[in-house]
Amino acid sequence: MKSGSNLEKVLSQGKFAVTAEIGPPKNASPEKLVQDAKILKGWVDAVNITDNQTAVVRLSSIAAGVHLAQNGVEPVVQMTCRDRNRIAMQSDLLGAYSLGIRNLLCLSGDHQKFGNHPQAKNVYDIDSIQLIDMVRGMRDDRKFLCGEEIKEHHPRYFIGAVANPFADPFEFRVLRLEKKINAGADFIQTQSIFDINRFEKFMEMVRRRGLHKKVYIIAGVTPLKSARAARFIQKRVAGMIVPDQLIERMEKAGDQKAEGIKIAVEQIQHIKTIEGVAGVHIMAINWESVVPQIVEMAGLR
Amino acid sequence: MSDFKPKIVAFCCYYCAYAAADVAGSLRVQYAPEVRLVEIPCSGRIDPVVILKTFEEGADGVYVAGCLEGDCHFLKGNIRARQRVNYVQKILGELGIDPERLAMYNLSGAQGGRFAQIANEFTEKIKKLGPSPLRGR
Amino acid sequence: MIVAEPKPIKEVAGYIKDCTKILVVGCGGCTSVCMAGGETEAEMLAASLRILRKMEGRELVTAVTTITRQCEPEFVESISSKVKEVDAVVSLGCGVGVQFLAEHYRDKWVLPALNTVFAGGTVQAGIWEERCGLCGDCILHLTGGICPVIRCAKSILNGPCGGSQNGKCEINPDTPCAWHLIYEKLSAMNRLDLILQFHPAKDWSKERSGGLRNRKREDAVL
Structure with missing residues (x-):
């Protein structure tokens, strides 16, 4: 075991992992996090905490992770490269570990243009792959990025990274995934899958390169709340593909929310059959309450 | 403002507008006496600095008249002129001078009537806009 | 310029x-x-x-x-x-x-x-585009002559990121994704091995982060 986290245990035992995702509040109260923890406890193996997602200021992902842990839910703390340089990041990595955080997801982060402080200066001292390498170096080589030795109590994270099978160039996505694995990623979360055919193709390429044997791939699923939301994701969210027939199906449905849940469940059942997929990551931001229902309907618990 | 006599300067291309003014003269077509013509070898010769200085010196309106698009003697002079007029219009806006006080027209050398029509139309427009904010300063 | x-x-x-x-x-x-x-x-x-x-x-x-x-x-x-x-x-x-x-x-x-x-150049009369980030440590030999430091909105060295779609940058649909351009160029040159290499964290001390920079050429100093 690299980190000893629950998520690592579940994955290493070959069980189909189930994770969820929550966005911390835009205020200084743990109330919502405690509530979400109550809802999700027992239904999932771990919960991602976003790091100022879409570059909107929120309660820190590390602090939120501690609140979740205190309420019986194992956190996966997300860390982006947008807001901190290598000094601040390593400092936070030590701090988060000291607070009991064991799972870390490394991302480059959404550009500040999309957030509530588009005037901000971004950092991007290092990129997501360099972050993976840095966290791995701290764990396996017991060294800070500069090469200086961490004499004792080095942080040992279970290192996650993301892959987006829906970005371009498509044929490069698997190669970039491989770069992340080589840099030290232990598990991979994918972008929300709506275009299942493209994901199937992606996984086929993954298997051809044997990558599914080197890393745990957790497939991203997002339940659609409405046809309008689906249309918005299709048109406005970079790096996402939502097939028209999915939107049409949502439009035709009497109860769009129920249909969205149904689609998510079908997707999970399909994804479970794909060779090389180690789990599912349910991203129902601002709709966390639906996660237990989806997990139950999909027969995951 | 009924007794307002605007000062209008028309920068006219030798090949078209200036020739058209001659045609208008020989046909005895009357046009607004407020318009003062300045001959230029091509509308593309117009310099933004000259336009701006014309306003600075007290013009209430300025226009540049060049050949019909596609007919420039120097191929793209009239296109450049239009672009420069747009550029100076933007600056006039920044300075608080109505960009409508500056215009670009295209006509051929044979269009004496059109020349007079442009002169009259533009003069009417300037009369409606009133004196330039730089007048009497 | x-x-x-x-x-x-x-x-x-x-x-x-x-x-x-x-x-x-x-x-x-x-x-x-x-x-x-x-x-x-x-x-x-x-x-x-x-x-x-x-x-x-x-x-x-x-x-x-x-x-x-x-x-x-x-x-x-x-x-x-x-x-x-x-x-x-x-x-x-x-x-x-x-x-x-x-x-x-x-x-x-x-x-x-x-x-x-x-720092950029004239791409056509009246249109100028940024090209160089003045980072003090040129890596254009690794990226097919296309600079990710300044042309990628996140200056990432192991791109393209997940926001690259149809060759465009996620922050502006009119801006080409620098890493997509790099990928295409290296692919055309049969040098995709360069993009598969891991580019380690950059030494930004040669950039403005390292303080005021100056340059000296001894033989020109009188």
């Missing part, structure tokens, strides 16, 4: 509101080429400032001159007699030009008329 763009005229007028006589100095270097601070632009600005002042009912006397390069003390010195005559100097040079004038004429207000925006 250094690419600059004009500040709003009224902003510049605000800087010199207490002056009666100014010298407007154009630059014959980069800002001339990017049509922001050459002879014509200097004349336009001077006329504009006079017009604004005239509308206030006050006079502004302007002298206009353009020097070969504002980033060379020799050329900067060449206008000393003109500078002496005025209350303030308005520079249409880049940020370097403004500072060279201000350093040279210690008792004079030297004011910027331009915003200096980037």
Whole structure:
């Protein structure tokens, strides 16, 4: 075991992992996090905490992770490269570990243009792959990025990274995934899958390169709340593909929310059959309450 | 403002507008006496600095008249002129001078009537806009 | 070249509101080429400032001159007699030009008329684009001659990120994704091995983060 986290245990035992995702509040109260923890406890193996997602200021992902842990839910703390340089990041990595955080997801982060402080200066001292390498170096080589030795109590994270099978160039996505694995990623979360055919193709390429044997791939699923939301994701969210027939199906449905849940469940059942997929990551931001229902309907618990 | 006599300067291309003014003269077509013509070898010769200085010196309106698009003697002079007029219009806006006080027209050398029509139309427009904010300063 | 763009005229007028006589100095270097601070632009600005002042009912006397390069003390010195005559100097040079004038004429207000925006080139008449991030440690040999440091909005060295779609950058659908361009170029050159290599964290100490940079060539120093 690299980190000893629950998520690592579940994955290493070959069980189909189930994770969820929550966005911390835009205020200084743990109330919502405690509530979400109550809802999700027992239904999932771990919960991602976003790091100022879409570059909107929120309660820190590390602090939120501690609140979740205190309420019986194992956190996966997300860390982006947008807001901190290598000094601040390593400092936070030590701090988060000291607070009991064991799972870390490394991302480059959404550009500040999309957030509530588009005037901000971004950092991007290092990129997501360099972050993976840095966290791995701290764990396996017991060294800070500069090469200086961490004499004792080095942080040992279970290192996650993301892959987006829906970005371009498509044929490069698997190669970039491989770069992340080589840099030290232990598990991979994918972008929300709506275009299942493209994901199937992606996984086929993954298997051809044997990558599914080197890393745990957790497939991203997002339940659609409405046809309008689906249309918005299709048109406005970079790096996402939502097939028209999915939107049409949502439009035709009497109860769009129920249909969205149904689609998510079908997707999970399909994804479970794909060779090389180690789990599912349910991203129902601002709709966390639906996660237990989806997990139950999909027969995951 | 009924007794307002605007000062209008028309920068006219030798090949078209200036020739058209001659045609208008020989046909005895009357046009607004407020318009003062300045001959230029091509509308593309117009310099933004000259336009701006014309306003600075007290013009209430300025226009540049060049050949019909596609007919420039120097191929793209009239296109450049239009672009420069747009550029100076933007600056006039920044300075608080109505960009409508500056215009670009295209006509051929044979269009004496059109020349007079442009002169009259533009003069009417300037009369409606009133004196330039730089007048009497 | 250094690419600059004009500040709003009224902003510049605000800087010199207490002056009666100014010298407007154009630059014959980069800002001339990017049509922001050459002879014509200097004349336009001077006329504009006079017009604004005239509308206030006050006079502004302007002298206009353009020097070969504002980033060379020799050329900067060449206008000393003109500078002496005025209350303030308005520079249409880049940020370097403004500072060279201000350093040279210690008792004079030297004011910027331009915003200096980037190091780039002319992609077509009237259109300039950023190309170099002045990072002090060029990696173009690894990226097919396309700079991710400045052309990627996140300056990532192991791209493209997950926001790259249809060859465009997620932050602006009109901007090509630098890493997509790199991928295509390396692919065409049969050098995709370069993009598969892990590029370690960059040494930014050679960039502005490392403090003021200067360069010396011994044999040129007299």
